[in-house]
Amino acid sequence: MTTLPATTDKKLGLVIDLDTCVGCHACVVSCKGWNTENYGAPLSDQDAYGSDPTGTFLNRVHSYEVQPETGPAQLIHFPKSCLHCEDAPCVTVCPTGASYKRQEDGIVLVNEDACIGCGLCAWACPYGAREMDAAAGVMKKCTLCVDRIYNENLPEVDRVPSCVRTCPAGARHFGDLGDENSDVSKLVAARGGMDLMPEQGTKPVNKYLPPRPKDVEPEMDVLAPYLQPVAKDQKGFLGWLDKALEAI
């Protein structure tokens, strides 16, 4: 049913640390791997070894350059996948009921057997979290690895989304963002976790931790300020050249 649940028992989601992410794309590869081999239609590629390769991905890593008013520019790697919004516009537009948000944990899923591939949900998503698979003709999206997190056949350490398990930098965290005592909620509170495009009114569950402010290099030598300043005027040939060029 494409009516959104009024509340969900849990709000499972990801917390992504933009300070820590090194932009290695390991999460992208592990996501593609897990979700091709397991739940639902595989994430297909088209012309994979040709001149114009494309394919379906549920997670992609962008990189942005931020230029502050003063100081050097900063490069920020930015993984983006479904944010499992509380007010998910992709769910209500679905004509068939294939798109739904689970009442028990808040995960937004697609029932691929009911999806007609109209693409309206992808249009409704501001984040580009949904991609139509060109081979299967059904909409693919992050499942929060619903086939891992409850899977008792896996060792407990693996019962987290594939991207979280893989991240070598520890930049991805998984947990219940509806429980204010959970580790992820404490992390969000401590680091000022933020929503993407809050003006769209989607109330995303996933949060992003902003990069920490850059350190300023401390004065290493207490005597340094008292040292003689290095002569700024050039002497000798370079000094003559400087003056000569100045005079022209």
Place this chain on the structure above:
Amino acid sequence: MHPAGSVIIFTVASGIGFGLLAFLGLGLPAVQGWAAFWYFAVGFALAVGGLVSSTFHLGNPQRALKAFTQWRTSWLSREGWFSVTALICLGIYALFAVFFGRNLVVFGVLGAVFSLLTVFATSMLYTQLKTVPRWNTWTTPVMFILLSIAGGALLAGHVWFALILMIAAGVMQVITWVLGDKRFSQAGSNIGSATGLGERGDVRAFEPPHTGNNYLLKEMVHEVGRKHAMKLRVIALVLMAVVPVLILLVSQSVFAIAAAAILHLIGVLAQRWLFFAEAEHVVGLYYGKR
């Protein structure tokens, strides 16, 4: 947004088709026998042809019947119900008009109401999307309804009504463009809010996630066709409103009406192409594109 041919043909053909069917259902003209047959044949061909064309862009059209289930929330589902109700009501009305020479007013009026509701539901598919600010405003349903009944009036032979509606559509189109050009910035999404990094400084897309193309860019970031947008706007406006109006003011013969209708149709096709090609989806912000 990517201007998909099947969706452009669907919205234009079904819009005009349901416009014509609405007039026929209201008994304007209250045709019977062969005349009714031809009028309804054109109306049904356009409306049903458009609806069939819309299924061509589906990934799995064999499951299309499931689209009738979610009318509580989904405009696409409502569109399905409205269109089927309209076609059934008008099918019964047409049957009696063609074979028994009787105009069943109840079925006709119901059919007309649901025909217009279908066009409204089509427009709401686009209007509801906050992600496309140019569409997410009152001008979208007004334009769809105006063009639907203008084309319907033209095909039903109501010359003066068609004249007034085409002038109204032309004026409304200019208003739509003027307001629409400001919508994206008014909606307030930019690369800073998209990444949440805007307060830290100027954000620039440094490196995309992949070197190739993807579904999102193909479907929602359509920058190619926009360089001719201004010329196409003039072409659309001239063909869908100015020239047909002038033709009908000069002559109101059958040939003049036919010529006006064909030019109007081409103009509306250009207008609808622009409707998609000029619409900017906020997801483009993540790619530093619009």
